[in-house]
Amino acid sequence: MPKYRRYNWPHLLSEFEKSELTQVEFCKQHNVNPKYFSVKLSERKKAQAKQAFATVVVQPNRESTQPQPLEKLIIEIGQCKIHCPAAMSIPNLVALVKSLI
Incomplete structure (x- = not known):
């Protein structure tokens, strides 16, 4: 054995x-x-x-009662900030997030 x-x-x-x-x-x-x-x-x-996945929480802007169009998307990880255009496609956003992992 x-x-x-x-x-x-x-x-x-x-x-x-x-x-x-x-x-x-x-x-x-x-x-x-x-x-x-x-x-x-x-x-x-x-x-x-x-x-490798992180939970994302979107906090509403409490200053405005009217919904505002999204101008840009900012991804923050620690002290790093990545500014993305609001028109960025979902597949491109997914590819960006996966490349950061």
Whole structure:
């Protein structure tokens, strides 16, 4: 019966990403089952993708009772501000946000 091993998966996966080895080569060097390694790597990528999204809350302008046309869109992340035209298409806005992640 094969011996059960415990791995420090976050460390092991980080080491793999730093290396220029294929999954199979890396698994051979570290004596890890390639199929199980692939499962753990997929789980990590899915978890990272979920963390990449941020909640956006739009606060209405309380000074004006009449809706005003949007002149520009400002995306703020920390001290960084990106000014976008109001006419920017949704696909372009999505591409911009994805490139910032």
